[in-house]
Amino acid sequence: MSLFLDAARGADTQQAPVWIMRQAGRYLPEYRALKERYSFWELCRTPELVLEITLQPIRRFGFDAAILFSDIMTPLPPMGVEIDFSPGPVFRNPLRTEAQIDALRLPTQEEIAPFVVDAVHLIRSEANVPLIGFAGAPLTLATYMVQGGGSKDYATFRQFLRQVPEGAHRLLEALTEVTIRYLRAQVEAGVQAVQLFDSWAGLHDANTYREFSKPYNRRVFEALAESGVPRIYLAVNSLHLYDEITELPCEVVSVDWRVPLSTVRELLPSKTLQGNLDPANLLAPEEHLLREVDRVLLEGLGGPHIFNLGHGIFPQTDPDNVERLVERVRAFDRLRAEGKP
């Protein structure tokens, strides 16, 4: 059995399993060496490279789970959406009209990302830890597609939700269907858990979330229910949405660094909590880092906990600090800390 899958399924494990968001990426010199030779899309679309990058942090640190190296934008080009990375995503034709939305294609499960399916097969044949697949949540994908790229406040998208709500719902319907197909393809290829990244949900108040995000997330998760893989939901900056998030049919909620896990435990009593070290603490002196790791471990007691960062690791992080983090998490006996025999 697997520590990660046990905790994801609700077991209060003796050790907290540990992996970290963006563990396969720019803070690793072995990743940067590949990045010099290939474009970001080439890295994402070449199964052998996806295999290599996905496993780099597993070899180095022995994390309890691997996460597919990919990008949440992956299913969009097959819908007819052109994206460049420079380095953030830039959409050549941001969606602004209902005609553009109605012109989007709905690719079949097989069409969306055959290179991801191939990569999952390769990884499963080599990896000795569970593999997490992922996708962007419909609202978050729509945010980028309408805004046209990253933004400070996503004002164009927030205006669109209010000016063209029916178009927004049609867009979210299409994205929900494609996301379900994409995640099904990943699960059928062998991923053992899935994480839905709703990175921009926290931009909205609860009413807006209830209308434009929650029902679509629910449908994505429900479509995966019978596969039996644990489902992880991530929404940054979403303390004000936990009354809604607690109702989503997922096993795990990934928590950002702002709120102690012990506080979130009361708001999400039925979920495994994943998180939530501030990634800035990996840029701190060792003593500070270890103190903060201990704090997260203690705050994570009282229920199932997967140790992770509260946000993606910063590219300037020294990999040695990640090694210290992993050692510290491994050395912590959760049952003893809870006073259990």
Added chain:
Amino acid sequence: MSLFLDAARGADTQQAPVWIMRQAGRYLPEYRALKERYSFWELCRTPELVLEITLQPIRRFGFDAAILFSDIMTPLPPMGVEIDFSPGPVFRNPLRTEAQIDALRLPTQEEIAPFVVDAVHLIRSEANVPLIGFAGAPLTLATYMVQGGGSKDYATFRQFLRQVPEGAHRLLEALTEVTIRYLRAQVEAGVQAVQLFDSWAGLHDANTYREFSKPYNRRVFEALAESGVPRIYLAVNSLHLYDEITELPCEVVSVDWRVPLSTVRELLPSKTLQGNLDPANLLAPEEHLLREVDRVLLEGLGGPHIFNLGHGIFPQTDPDNVERLVERVRAFDRLRAEGKP
């Protein structure tokens, strides 16, 4: 007496006073006309232009308060810090070392911004509504000074807090002293309320906030206590910090759009609440806008309320929508809505 000052001092007024963040600025054609002729620093540093821009939205909409047209960076150049606007602030020499911090100047109250003092005199002689002065909170100013400008995650600053905490405290000490002097200069010149903008406080967990923000905000507010002017604190994205913010010696807390005022009322029972319409609703159709204005008015009942946005108005806002907002707020009888005679 003034509706705004009454509410700021804790009166549950019959009408909610209304002003909006960035009410003097880019959404107004009369502001844009001036912006074409002058640089941003010229606009901020010429008392007659500050007067004109500060009063533009008062003439147009009859807001219940004017806010000084200025920028939170104003007191930094007299400390020896060089800043360009392009259009966001860019620091020529970001602070990274303790030597740089120790080399900062502490300008006298008179040196900091004589043009602001002159502008306040001019505005007070012309305006028929209270004038709000403001400053950046020490932590937020330090965020920009170390990072060197705007950023997605302010990783350099968050690393600095952890790597050089004593230097950070010396920087925050200096900024606290300069902020006190700057706000005293404004109050002595005639501003009738002050708002402290801690725009980036919400980036941090409560422990970090308690160490690096709260004590300095407290000192700024305490230094203004005997002046008797109402003190307003703004921290975006700070639901997780309200247990700390409730203890700050200020009369008013400005609330962002994410959380209903009725929820915040329970967390900040002794404060006047200011806010919190999502500025995106000013980009919506009229019916949607008015529904959301009504919601904020209703959620604001049960204690003193100053109607405002939850964040600065977007530059693409149609001024006509602001007029509709003001009319709607004016037409709402808070006492009747609460069932009082």
